[in-house]
Ligand SMILES: Cc1cccc2c(=O)nc(N)[nH]c12
């Protein structure tokens with residue numbers, strides 16, 4: 453294993469613990485005002501100031517460290533000034549761990565039915581009441597300062613897939629200018645602002661975007677514009693081009709990813725942080741995640757299956773309930789059924805990142821990856 457290399461810097465400082473093997477995988481520790489957290493890490497998504505169907509106490513019990521919330525949603529409802537008056541997002545949702553807020557860029561492009569992007573920012577219609585709204589780097593940063601997350605994101609455009617080279621180039625250059633404006637607008641100490649690398653699926657644009665943002669010196673870097681429908685090999689190729697350009701002593705956050713096979717590949721390239729709605733979303737339609745792939749516990753096959761979802765899982769659902777019981781609840785539209793599948797899926801991913809961290813620390817990550825991929829069917 454390689455020697456310890458790390459420097460303590462203020463906020464979202466990244467202390468690289470161990471870098472192993474011939475991959476870029478690393479185990480680190482992220483310093484924030486709400487604690488020091490281990491990486492690689494999965495961050496449960498709590499879009500509207502709640503991780504759907506689970507309580508902060510359950511999140512703590514299952515080992516969640518940092519959770520996500522979305523500026524776009526909270527800006528529209530209940531309003532970020534209201535959250536500030538309530539004492540900030542941690543107080544409002546009673547979560548004393550870390551919080552990361554996304555800047556709204558992605559949600560505007562994926563949710564706003566009508567949108568117009570200019571140098572100034574993005575005009576869109578609220579998906580709630582159809583009112584005309586506008587987000588700019590300055591507005592998005594002010595909103596995130598109101599919410600008070602430990603880590604906030606620069607305002608960016610998530611380039612759709614596929615996109616013409618020319619559009620991707622102009623959009624990426626604008627995202628870099630927006631990052632600079634985000635930096636200038638960010639005046640709240642005790643809060644780390646991460647930039648977001650774009651570049652579409654073009655290697656040269658990815659490299660330019662990473663180099664330009666690194667020269668602006670952010671405490672951490674998101675990698676955006678991936679897991680937007682591109683084939684997985686293309687996503688991995690973009691990671692291979694981008695991650696090595698990002699400073700080793702700063703956290704790298706792959707946005708919107710993902711399934712366990714994507715996580716283990718991204719960790720190999722040197723990614724530290726992940727978020728994805730997948731585990732909570734598929735849980736709500738009765739799909740459980742296991743190391744062998746997905747198990748649709750709602751299927752008739754499990755009507756009389758009195759085993760837990762996964763006998764080796766330490767989560768509340770697997771320790772106390774059978775597939776038959778959870779299937780019954782889901783068929784009966786009982787809320788507790790959704791809660792149990794959600795608890796299991798979140799626990800599975802949080803535990804999976806813990807296992808990857810342990811494998812890195814024990815310098816056996818590459819064999820861990822091999823074994824996992826051999827068993828996991830996509
Ligand atoms: C949440 C998310 C997923 C995937 C991509 C992105 C992106 O490119 N930019 C932002 N701000 N967020 C994203």
Ligand SMILES: [Zn+2]
Pocket residue numbers: 761762765766767768769770771795796797799
């Ligand atoms: Zn479980």
